[in-house]
Amino acid sequence: xxxxxxxxxxxxxxxxxxxxxxxxxxxxxxxxxxxxxxxxxxxxxxxxxxxxxxxxxxxxxxxxxxxxxxxxxxxxxxxxxxxxxxxxxxxxxxxxxxxxxxxxxxxxxxxxxxx
Amino acid sequence: xxxxxxxxxxxxxxxxxxxxxxxxxxxxxxxxxxxxxxxxxxxxxxxxxxxxxxxxxxxxxxxxxxxxxxxxxxxxxxxxxxxxxxxxxxxxxxxxxxxxxxxxxxxxxx
Numbered sequence: 629x630x631x632x633x634x635x636x637x638x639x640x641x642x643x644x645x646x647x648x649x650x651x652x653x654x655x656x657x658x659x660x661x662x663x664x665x666x667x668x669x670x671x672x673x674x675x676x677x678x679x680x681x682x683x684x685x686x687x688x689x690x691x692x693x694x695x696x697x698x699x700x701x702x703x704x705x706x707x708x709x710x711x712x713x714x715x716x717x718x719x720x721x722x723x724x725x726x727x728x729x730x731x732x733x734x735x736x737x738x739x740x741x742x743x
Numbered sequence: 744x745x746x747x748x749x750x751x752x753x754x755x756x757x758x759x760x761x762x763x764x765x766x767x768x769x770x771x772x773x774x775x776x777x778x779x780x781x782x783x784x785x786x787x788x789x790x791x792x793x794x795x796x797x798x799x800x801x802x803x804x805x806x807x808x809x810x811x812x813x814x815x816x817x818x819x820x821x822x823x824x825x826x827x828x829x830x831x832x833x834x835x836x837x838x839x840x841x842x843x844x845x846x847x848x849x850x851x852x853x
Contacts, residue, residue: 632786661841670830670843671787719786731777732841734786 632735647707653722763816765831775834780827
């Protein structure tokens, strides 16, 4: 059973371009979470999605950022008009369910560099 | 608000036991304690979780204080591969967004 997959692993964009980060959850998992990690800092929650629904986007900036988890295909985190401050590692996690016993399985992350 | 407090860093000699503390003095009766760790340049991985009783698995042991205001992650024999940032997280029932905090950076000295 493959783990959580993220691609690309590294992404370089110039200011003003768009960044699209993909996450394929573990097989059978319908809960996806996105986190951002700045250098030397902990992970910050961004958004939680179930299939076709955004459940909690309280950690996601209101502008330029969007996320989706379509019925078919991977979850996408989209950053429009990137700025240097968007440079970070973006991690996706999935879980089988929610609740106290349900661990989150993390992908290897996408490291975004904005020039 | 991470709701847990951990030391920023700790050191251990290789093959020695390591005790990583976590303070969660405002924990409620139904909150679980989860531990994750993040190796360099990788995503976090689950280590262990518990509610009241001490827990053991192949990776570590979790000792939870009787009043549940603190817990300790125990690595019985530290190896170089255990060098990572360890995060202690409170986890309520149902969905909640997870706050990782800054964790404890463990250095293992050969």
